[in-house]
Amino acid sequence: MNQLYPIFLKVHQLNVLLVGGGFVGTEKLSFLLKSSPKAQVTAVSKEFNAEFLELAGQAANVTLIQDAYDEKYLGGKHLVIAATNFPEINKQIHYEAKERYILVNVADTPELCDFYLGGIVTKGNLKIAISTNGKSPTTAKRLRQMLEEVLPEEIDELLENLNAYRDTLKGDFEYKVKAMNEITGMLVEKKG
Ligand SMILES: C[C@@]1(CC(=O)O)c2cc3[nH]c(cc4nc(cc5[nH]c(cc(n2)[C@H]1CCC(=O)O)[C@@](C)(CC(=O)O)[C@@H]5CCC(=O)O)C(CC(=O)O)=C4CCC(=O)O)c(CCC(=O)O)c3CC(=O)O
Ligand SMILES: NC(=O)C1=CN([C@@H]2O[C@H](COP(=O)(O)OP(=O)(O)OC[C@H]3O[C@@H](n4cnc5c(N)ncnc54)[C@H](O)[C@@H]3O)[C@@H](O)[C@H]2O)C=CC1
Incomplete structure (x- = not known):
């Protein structure tokens, strides 16, 4: 059983340290920015490859430090x-x-x-994170690609519409819970 607990981090208001600007560092930065374009990242590396530099150059909040790793770079960081x-x-x-x-x-x-990066699907406000418990990152990638393909773009409209409906509801919390469950019930109804 996969016992990992997923959370959805606001990395635009957290400080991330990335050490190593080579092939793997580029891959990690690329997925981080794909999901969170405004992620606050400090990248420390003896050298950066061309792809890393290009990616970082286009990003809003990536700071490059060309240096060998030193523990001083951990200061003020939430994630490394x-x-x-x-x-x-x-x-x-x-x-x-x-x-x-x-x-x-x-x-x-x-x-x-302490944590794994996962396969991530984003459709507007919807985000799905996938982990195989570290067993097969390639499967996480394939599932991500499959879900990107099959989930319609309209799913975001559904979320926006339901949010608008939710805002029109008057009444107490219990009433709102009931109304939202009723209107979304057909999403899980089994076809007879
Ligand atoms: C444990 C984990 C730790 C972490 O890195 O966070 C980890 C570990 C390792 N990755 C390895 C290799 C590869 N990783 C990928 C791809 C991805 N790896 C990602 C996450 C994770 N990788 C975490 C577990 C996630 C989970 O729970 O499922 C993804 C999902 C997210 C991301 O990277 O952001 C991203 C796909 C993103 C996407 O496309 O959506 C590919 C495929 C490819 O690139 O085509 C290969 C080559 C094929 C292969 O080797 O399998 C190796 C072997 C290295 C060696 O041979 O030594 C190890 C070490 C080991 O398994 O021991
Ligand atoms: N590239 C691959 O497909 C795979 C890589 N790995 C492992 O992933 C890790 C990284 O691999 P790559 O990204 O391919 O290597 P790489 O050589 O492309 O990048 C490594 C980066 O680390 C930097 N670096 C080295 N020492 C440093 C230090 N003391 N302080 C700061 N930066 C430093 C280098 O300047 C370079 O930018 C390695 O442990 C490798 O064994 C494992 C499996 C596959």
């Missing part, structure tokens, strides 16, 4: 993603983050992760 090509540096980042109670992900080393 380690993606250097040196396992011992990634391990050091992991332990120094843990000392400070900062949540840490060592990309591609599940046992050094």
Whole structure:
């Protein structure tokens, strides 16, 4: 059983440290920004590859620091993603983050992760996150692609309309709960 508890982070108001601006760092930054274009990210790396620089250059809130990792970069950070090509540096980042109670992900080393990045589907206001418990990231990717394909764009209209309806409801909390459950009931009704 997958015992991970998913949460939806407001990364535009959190400080994320990403260490390593190579292939894996680029992939992590790319998925982070795809979901959260205004994510506040400080990227520290000895070198950045061209793709990383391009991605960071187009982003609203990505700061680049060309340097070797140092624990001082953990100051004021809520989340850390380690993606250097040196396992011992990634391990050091992991332990120094843990000392400070900062949540840490060592990309591609599940046992050094407090959290995993998942496959993410966004349709307007709707967001679905997918995890395979680290068993098969490729399956998370394929499911993400499948859901992106089959979920209609109109699903966002449904959410907006239901929100507008919800705002028209007068009455107490209990009444609203009942009304919202009634109007959305057909979404889960089984066809006879
Ligand atoms: C545990 C986790 C930790 C973390 O990184 O957070 C992790 C770990 C590892 N990834 C590895 C490899 C690959 N990762 C991908 C892709 C993605 N990986 C992502 C998440 C996660 N990857 C977390 C678990 C998520 C879950 O619970 O399911 C996604 C969903 C999100 C993201 O990266 O943002 C993103 C798809 C996003 C999308 O497309 O939507 C591909 C496929 C591809 O690129 O085509 C490959 C190559 C194929 C392969 O090797 O499987 C390896 C082996 C490395 C080695 O060989 O040494 C490990 C280590 C291990 O498994 O031990
Ligand atoms: N690229 C891949 O497909 C795979 C990578 N991995 C693992 O993922 C990790 C990262 O791999 P890649 O991104 O491909 O490597 P890469 O070589 O493309 O990037 C590593 C980045 O880390 C930076 N770096 C190195 N030492 C540093 C330090 N002390 N402080 C700050 N930055 C530092 C480098 O300048 C470089 O930008 C490695 O542990 C690798 O073994 C695992 C499986 C597949």
